[in-house]
Amino acid sequence: MSGEMLERQKILLLSVADNVAVAIVPIKKGDVLEIDGKKIGAMDDIDFGHKIALREIKKDDNVIKYGEIIGVAKEKIPAGSHVHVHNVKSLRADRHE
Amino acid sequence: MSELNAFMNPDGKAAARNHTLILSLNSFCNTASFNIHRSVSPTVLITHPHGRNEIGVNKDRLRRSLMGNALNPNVFSVLVVGYEDKTTSSFVNELKAKTRKPVESVLVLDNGTLGATREGSEIASRMIQINSEYSREKLSIADFTIGLKCGGSDATSGIASNPAVGKAVDRVINMKGTAIFSETTEIIGAEHILAKRAANKKVAQDILEAAKRNEEMAMSLGVDLIGTNPVPDNIRGGISTIEEKSIAAIMKSGSSSISGVLDYASVPLNRGLYFMDSPSAASEVMTAITAGGASVILFTTGSGNPVGSPISPVIKITGNPYAAKMMREHIDVDISEIITEGKSIQSGSDKVYRILEKTISGRLTKSEILHHDEFAPVPVGL
Known part of the structure; x- marks a missing residue:
């Protein structure tokens, strides 16, 4: 141990297949988060319970949470970005586009 | 295996509660039902804005949800508050055929809301007293x-x-x-x-x-x-x-x-x-x-x-x-x-x-x- 205070985990990975993690505390833009030994910088403020991209998700690529497809990216989502209704859409009962 | 302290209802079914239910059959009967619920205690109350001129799937779903809730194990007796005799007896007869729970009814038509409230409150108070005699037993x-x-x-x-x-x-x-x-x-x-x-x-x-x-x-x-x-x-x-x-x-x-x-x-x-x-x-x-x-x-x-x-x-x-x-x-x-x-x-x-x-x-x-x-x-x- 480096003697630093052990910081409380801020994001939760629900399945190894996921490309998003869930904030379990409110995250500020610029916060550096650690998951599985990898560091990731938050590109946006992310509320409690909201999702953060763990790596770049290309337009039309699947967004994976719980190891399952929860929708597709409406645009390129850079790693560290807030992932939500502004950049993800449902594949179900969708009449648009 | 852990044991629960619960009731056995008049149909021989396990229950978490021993309710006396005041059941309004349609919107016209909600006021009398509410009055009875307020007059005598403890009762549980079902009111809703439906029941007149219902057709097709809606009519069927309303009937099944009212009947099903009256038959729920937690209900030990039912006072049906109806508007007129024909629809009320049709509901009461079907319910009675499906349960050994006490089921009684009062009508708002020709009695008025106040008449139905008085008659219903007397019936409900008898039901409450009978239900209060049930005690909890060990169930799984x-x-x-x-x-x-x-x-x-x-x-x-x-x-x-x-x-x-x-x-x-x-x-x-x-x-x-x-x-x-x-x-x-x-x-x-x-x-x-x-x-x-x-x-x-x-x-x-x-x-x-x-x-x-x-x-x-x-x-x-x-x-x-x-x-x-x-x-x-x-x-x-x-x-x-x-x-x-x-x-x-x-x-x-x-x-x-x-x-x-x-x-x-x-x-x-x-x-x-x-x-x-x-x-x-x-x-x-x-x-x-x-x-x-x-x-x-x-x-x-x-x-x-x-x-x-x-x-x-x-x-x-x-x-x-x-x-x-x-x-x-x-x-x-x-x-x-x-x-x-x-x-x-x-x-x-x-x-x-x-x-x-x-x-x-x-x-x-x-x-x-x-x-x-x-x-x-x-x-x-x-």
């Missing part, structure tokens, strides 16, 4: 049907409360109990996971078809599920799509095999885990699953949700530390330590199961204490 969880519902879902629902309730449900099913989950819109995007858990091909097909019908209804109505489901409080809580909501929602049903798909307000024919095809809003689902015989409901919530049932205790469970604080008057089981302290799902599940046993054995839920007795027999909807 195998004798109960547990209803499942989630409402005000957020990201914590899929991480903490639904998985914890799912494990508690597995325990109920392993002990030969029965459970019903529902919310057809909220299996869309997760129906492939449920189909894999189906007891046989027919059940798998019924699950997939229920989801498909629901999705097609949404599209034929020209609505986009976004804005309807997930609802704004789900989106505030971090849920982006119906798939994300559904995958988390079905976790509350645990991992047991699914024995069958039930029509709206229908009773399971055997023990085990059942899915009921029903609209998804909280009061509508609880009305349908209490009609299906659920005598206690495990209700998970992210942001907090106040609704209850006139018939069955509703146990509110949250994994959200903010809701546990801001909506504490509505929360029966706080398992937010799964999020805040990294405690196990199993520890949360044990907490849920203990409160389930206590509630069946007489512990009042917040929804009962706060008079949350919403009843929403439903028209067709999503």
Whole structure:
């Protein structure tokens, strides 16, 4: 141990297949988060319970949470970005586009 | 095996409560029903804005939800408040044919609201006294049907409360109990996971078809599920799509095999885990699953949700530390330590199961204490 205070985990990975993690505390833009030994910088403020991209998700690529497809990216989502209704859409009962 | 302290009702069915029900058959009878409920105590009350000029599926669903709730094990006697003789006796005769519970009726037509109130209050007071003589006895969880519902879902629902309730449900099913989950819109995007858990091909097909019908209804109505489901409080809580909501929602049903798909307000024919095809809003689902015989409901919530049932205790469970604080008057089981302290799902599940046993054995839920007795027999909807 480096003697630093052990910081409380801020994001939760629900399945190894996921490309998003869930904030379990409110995250500020610029916060550096650690998951599985990898560091990731938050590109946006992310509320409690909201999702953060763990790596770049290309337009039309699947967004994976719980190891399952929860929708597709409406645009390129850079790693560290807030992932939500502004950049993800449902594949179900969708009449648009 | 742990024992429960519960009632055996006049039909020989295990019950968590011994209610005297005042049941209004249509909107004209709501005032007299409410007056009786206020005049004599304790009674439970069912009122609703329907019952006149209903046609087709709506008429059928209203009848089944009223009949089913009158037949719920927690109801020990029923006072039906009707408007005129023909429809009232048709309902009363069908009910009497299906139960040994005392069933009586009063009419508003030719008596007036005040006459029906006086006559009904006298009948109800006799029923209350008889029901008060029942005492609790040792019964097993195998004798109960547990209803499942989630409402005000957020990201914590899929991480903490639904998985914890799912494990508690597995325990109920392993002990030969029965459970019903529902919310057809909220299996869309997760129906492939449920189909894999189906007891046989027919059940798998019924699950997939229920989801498909629901999705097609949404599209034929020209609505986009976004804005309807997930609802704004789900989106505030971090849920982006119906798939994300559904995958988390079905976790509350645990991992047991699914024995069958039930029509709206229908009773399971055997023990085990059942899915009921029903609209998804909280009061509508609880009305349908209490009609299906659920005598206690495990209700998970992210942001907090106040609704209850006139018939069955509703146990509110949250994994959200903010809701546990801001909506504490509505929360029966706080398992937010799964999020805040990294405690196990199993520890949360044990907490849920203990409160389930206590509630069946007489512990009042917040929804009962706060008079949350919403009843929403439903028209067709999503």
